[in-house]
Amino acid sequence: MDTERRGPFECLAVLGESNVQGGGWLVSDGERWPDVLARLLETAQERPLRYVNAGIGGSVISPRSPG
Secondary structure, eight states: OOOOOOSOOOEEEEEESHHHHOOTTOSSGGGSHHHHHHHHHHHHHTSOOEEEEEEOTTOOSSTTSOO
């Protein structure tokens, strides 16, 4: 199986909690680290990509999680 990556990235999907979704400490959504990463990738490859930020602030993996 050939696992070498060829060509530009086409899609970036980011999963996580508040560190992905952002929060009240940001002036705009564009300051979230995934948004910055998406812009940098598009600049470096000179081609747009689909970007999905699926962050959910305060989410937990299990109801038994200590949060």
